Amino acid sequence: MRGAELPQLVDALRGPIQVFVRESRVRIALLVSGAGQVLAQHGFARGYHVMNVASLAAATHASSHALAGLAGAGRWEHLYHGGRERQLFLAPLRTPVGELILVVIFDADSSLGIVRLFYENLEKEVSALPAFQDRNAKTDHGSFERDLEAGLEYTSPEAASED
Amino acid sequence: MNELFIAAVERLSRVAGVRGALLVEGETGVTVISDLREGVNETAVAALAASLFRRTAAASETADFGRLNTLQLEADDGHVVAVDAGELILVVVAEHDAQLGLVRYEAHRAAESLS
Amino acid sequence: MQRWSEEVARDPRSLAFLPLARAYRKQGLRDASLHLCLRGLEAHPAHVEGHGLLAMLYLDDGDHERAADEWSMVLRVDTNNFEALRGMGFCYLEQDRLSKARQMLERAALLRPSDPTVQEALRVLGTRQEIVEKGLSSSADPAFGDDPWAVPTGEPVFMFDAGTEAENAGQQASSPAPEAMPPAAAPVSRPPPAVPITGPLPLDPTLLFDDLLNAGPLLAALLVDVNGMVLAGRLTEGVRGDPAVLGAVLGGAIGEATRTAHHLVLGVWRGILLDSEHAMLHLAPAGSDAVMVLAARRDAPAGWVLRASTHAVGQARQFMEEYA
Incomplete structure (x- = not known):
């Protein structure tokens, strides 16, 4: 998938993520690139510093990945932080064009179990998307980042202008 | 304690018409111990049953009906029975034609043995 | 209860006296409830619910006169208080003051047309008025005996249920109901019809x-x-x-x-x-x-x-x- 096709990627993910947000009753779900750029946001984003959340999530993702490697734990499945009012769930979302990060913030309307359940469903749906079936899944990380840069202006002009 | 949990869940799973039983953490909806027949989605049962229990329990308290003890979801193709076991919830998935009275009785007994 | 108790102990004028007194009554602690209620009403003499609760406490004791006094207090403040109208209606019925009883019960029925206890009281009232009109003394009616609150055998019971007053919300009262009245657990559970009743729907x-x-x-x-x-x-x-x-x-x-x-x-x-x-x-x-x-x-x-x-x-x- 080339940069020009990034809008299609984000478009293709929009439906499944909307279902995820609706079914799991989370407050917000962000789809973030490894570089910390917001590709899509769903739910009640107001009140959150979305760009900051995305950057920190990407950093956490990278450090967890490294830590998992050092500890011999392999690929990490998800990270969960249970606060009193809000809870945070971070999980890698594999797409045929590379790994994205799903950042979820939820409160008592949902639960870790519910978020995990619908995240599993999301993963399955994403991997079965027709838009990904005919794609070459062997895009390397570097080219993926370049693609993202190229497509960012389309998907999130605000994010692109902040960088 | 762990053995007690296992024994309670296993005993329940042996009741006629029961497709499985599990102990779930009430707050998170995550499984503690389970004994389920093949084909029953553990993550889904734990998360959804706990969520339904929590929501209806909150409604019961708000409406001044007090603490929720037992929930029974009746559906065309099966039933879910969830019993308060302190911070845990004991969940039973049963066939549509299961003897619900017996399932409820055994679930209560199991929950009592845990508290 | 502890919270209310602490609140009342801290401030004797606190309105927490009411839920606490209700809770005491529910637990069968009649004296404590009465004491608390009287003290609360000293501080809040026009407290409608306080008088209502006091009436129920007197009724629990079978003291219908005092109960009626309290309900009349309620009606001075809140002329459309259903519980008080119903209670007063029953008291007048007990005293054979039939026209007064009808006045109260009909007002209660206007407020809650479907209340079975009021409907039943009106029915009994009608029977008694018939007897009076025929020149018979109501007290001579063996069906009612000496106690007009008593329900004659075979008659549908009054469901004036001291145990299901507002605060109980589904719990049975632990204090005994007056002898002539059915206890809270007594209501008869008729099996519901197997098929829905068809026919005109109520307008309300x-x-x-x-x-x-x-x-x-x-x-x-x-x-x-x-x-x-x-x-x-x-x-x-x-x-x-x-x-x-x-x-x-x-x-x-x-x-x-x-x-x-x-x-x-x-x-x-x-x-x-x-x-x-x-x-x-x-x-x-x-x-x-x-x-x-x-x-x-x-x-x-x-x-x-x-x-x-x-x-x-x-x-x-x-x-x-x-x-x-």
Whole structure:
């Protein structure tokens, strides 16, 4: 998938993520690139510093990945932080064009179990998307980042202008 | 304690018409111990049953009906029975034609043995 | 209770005296409840609910005169207080002051036309007036004996239930009810009809489920839409609370039940039976966009509640079709 096709990627993910947000009753779900750029946001984003959340999530993702490697734990499945009012769930979302990060913030309307359940469903749906079936899944990380840069202006002009 | 949990869940799973039983953490909806027949989605049962229990329990308290003890979801193709076991919830998935009275009785007994 | 108790201890003028006194009464601590209530009314002499509770406490003792005094206090402040009108009506009936009794009971009936106790009292009143008109003394009527509160054998009982006053919300009173009145647990549970009653619907939607509400151990029967708004039904007399709140909090369970049944591949959900500390509740879908909520006393047989729910759902569907 080339940069020009990034809008299609984000478009293709929009439906499944909307279902995820609706079914799991989370407050917000962000789809973030490894570089910390917001590709899509769903739910009640107001009140959150979305760009900051995305950057920190990407950093956490990278450090967890490294830590998992050092500890011999392999690929990490998800990270969960249970606060009193809000809870945070971070999980890698594999797409045929590379790994994205799903950042979820939820409160008592949902639960870790519910978020995990619908995240599993999301993963399955994403991997079965027709838009990904005919794609070459062997895009390397570097080219993926370049693609993202190229497509960012389309998907999130605000994010692109902040960088 | 762990053995007690296992024994309670296993005993329940042996009741006629029961497709499985599990102990779930009430707050998170995550499984503690389970004994389920093949084909029953553990993550889904734990998360959804706990969520339904929590929501209806909150409604019961708000409406001044007090603490929720037992929930029974009746559906065309099966039933879910969830019993308060302190911070845990004991969940039973049963066939549509299961003897619900017996399932409820055994679930209560199991929950009592845990508290 | 501890919170209320601390509050009253800290501030004797606190309005927490009322819930605390109610709780004491519920636990059978009659003297403590009376003491607290009297003290609270010293500080708040026009407190309607305080006088109402005091009336119930006197009634618990069989002291109808004092109970009537308290209800008359209530009516001075709140001329349309149903409990007080009903209570006064019963007291006048007891004293054979039949025209006064009719006055009170008819006002009570205007406020709650379906209240079975008022209807029954009016019926008894009619019988007595007939006897008087025939030149017979009502006290000579062996059916009533010396105690006009007593219910003659074979007569439907008065359901004037000291134990189901507002605060009890489905719990039985632990203090004994007056001898001539049925205890809280006594209401007869007639099995609900197996099929919905068809026929004209009541104009007032709150009365839609009155055949069920008047028959058994139900505390509430409400038809609620997907947004938690009450479409029809009501709480029974003496049950505290706001039907709108009950509808709203339980209506929220519809989506949860649908989601659970769907993701667990259980097909369409048919009902949720909730066994709570003070009540048994049943929720059942009534069409695609409404749910039937029944609340019954804690000791109600689960099977009865399930059948009552089936019956109510039938009525609800008829109602929805009619007013769609």
